Amino acid sequence: MTDRQITLSHAAIEALNWPPMTMAFDRPAHLPAPVQVGDKVTFTFSQTDSGYQLVHIAPLR
Ligand SMILES: [Cu+2]
Secondary structure, rough: OOOEEEEEEEEEEEOEEOOEEEEEEEEEOOOOOOOOOOOOOOEEEEEEEEEEEEEEEEEEE
């Protein structure tokens, strides 16, 4: 994991036909990282030319 990416283990995403997996998401420069390794999080992302970029991420409480 680089400081420009966050690795997440996510559940299945039916809209994309993705099974559960662990993968790296790009972190935009403006996105704060209010999460710690091991946190359960909720997040949104968008597809870009170079991969998948986080739009929002927050710890689940
Ligand atoms: Cu995935």
